[in-house]
Amino acid sequence: MDEQLSFAGADAIIILCLYAAAMILIGYMSGRGKALGKSVSDYYLASRNLGIITLFFTLYATQYSGNTVVGYAPQAYREGFSWLQSIPFFTLIIGVYLLFAPRLYAVGKRENFVTPTDWITKRFQSRSVTILAIILMLxxxxxxxxxxxxxxxxxxxxxxxxxxxxxxAVLGFIVVMLTYEWLGGMRAVAITDMLQGIILMVGIVIMITGAFVLSGANVPDLMQSMAQDHPDRIGVPDTLTSINWVSMLVLVGFGAAMYPHAIQRVYSSRSERILKRSMGRMAWMPFITSGFVFIVGIICIDLYPGLDVSASEELVGMLANDVAGLNPFFYWAMVILFGAVVGAIVSTADSVLLSFSSMVSHDIYGKYINPKADDQRKVRVGKIVGLIMVAVLLWVAWNPPGTLYQIFVLKFEILVQVAPAFVLGLYWKRLAAWPVFIGMLVGATVAGAMTLTGNSTILGIHGGTYGLLLNFAICVIGSLLFPPKRAVQEKNYEMTNLERSVEIKPTKQV
Structure with missing residues (x-):
C-alpha cells in the first residue's frame, strides 16, 4: 500500500486521528475504575467474561487482519483461481478450533489457565516440553x-x-496501541477488535461493489475475458499446484488455530455455549471476507492487466483510487475503509503483543525466574518486555523483509509444531511427554532447515507440513511404544474429563 492514494491525504489524516482517539478512549473507559495491573486473569483475559458479540468480533479480528484486504487480493491477481484456497483454509481453521477449543475451554476454566502453555505444563509435567512450546509460540x-x-x-x-x-506511521500507531492496551488490557483490545471488525466487514462489501461497478461487467463476461486473455489463471491447476494447495490447507488450518492470542480468547469466553456459538458464526466469515477479497483480485486481472509482482502489491491502492472517483459515496467509503484497514492491522498487532507479554510474564518470569512474584509484578514485567520486543521488531521493520505474503507463510512453519500437544493431548491419555518434545523439536528443525536453505517446498509440500507430519508420527509411535505409567494416564484422563467441568457465572458480561 505504498501506492499514494489520490483520494486520501487530508481527509485520511482526519479519519486516522479519529480512529486513534477512539482507541485511546476505549482503552481509558475499559480500564477506568479497575485495578487491571493486579490480576493477570483480569488484564490478559478480561476476567474470562467475553460475551457472544464481543467474542465473535475479537475472534474475527484475530483471524482477519487488514492484511487480508491488502495482501490477499494481489495474491489472487497473481495466481488466479488457484488462490481459491484462501477460502477453505480459513474455514479449516474453524474446524480445527472446534476440534480442541471447547474441551480446552472446559479444562482451562477449571484449572484457571491464563496462557496456552499453561495447558502444556499441566498436561505433560515436563519443563523441557513447556520451554520448547514457549519458544515456538513466541x-x-x-x-x-x-x-x-x-x-x-x-x-x-x-x-x-x-x-x-x-x-x-509505524512509530505513531505503536504509541497509540501501547497506550490503550496498557490502559484497558484485554477488555480494550476486544472492544477495539469489535469496532474494527464491523467497519472492515462493511468496507469489504463496499469495495467489491465498487470493483464490479468500475469493471462494468458481470461475472460471466469477466470469466470469458479471463479465459481469452489469461487462460493460465483460470484453468485447472496442475498437480504440483494442487499438492501445494493441500499442504497450505494443513499448514494454515492447524497453524492459525495455534495462535496464542486466539487460544487466550478461548479462555476469555463467558461460557462454553458462547464459545461454540461464536465459532459457529465464524464458519461463514471466509465467504464474505477472504471470498470477497479473492473476487476483488480476480476482477483486477481484467482491470489492470500485466502488473509484475512489485506493482501488483499496490493493487488495492490502485483499485481504491479508481473506485473513490466514481462518486462522493464511494470516495468516503474508501477513506473509511482504508482507515479501518489501518485500525484492523493495529487491533491484530495489539492482540499479538498482549499475548506475547502474557507468555513472557506468566510463563517465563512467573514460572522459572521468580515463581513468588505476585500478579501485579508479572503484569509490569510483561509490559516492559513487550515494549523491548516492539523496539527490536521496529528496528527490523525499518527494512522489512519480503512481501507480506512471504512473511505470512513463514510464521506458520514453526508455530504449527505445537498442534499435536493440543489436538492429541486433549483426547489421548497415552500421549507421553518425551515423544511430544522430540516431535516438536524434529518438526521445527525440518521446517527451519528447509526455509533457511531456500527449499521452502519440496514436491509442492511446505517444510512446516513435512515437519508436522513427522511430529504427529513421532508423538503417536513413541507413545504407543513407550506409554506413560498407568497412574499418569489415569491422571491425564481425569484432567480432561469434561464431566468434572464447572462453569463460573460472572455477574457482568463484556
Missing part, C-alpha cells in the same frame, strides 16, 4: 507482530498520500 508471535508493523507503515503511508511517511 517465535510465531514475534513473526506475526513484525508482519503487522510492516503493514501499518505501508497502509498509513499509502492512505495519507505520503504525508505521513512509513517510519513515522
Amino acid at each position: 517465535w510465531g508471535l514475534a513473526n506475526y507482530l513484525l508482519e503487522q508493523l510492516v503493514a501499518i507503515g505501508h497502509a498509513v503511508s499509502g492512505l495519507t498520500a505520503g504525508t505521513i511517511p512509513y517510519h513515522w
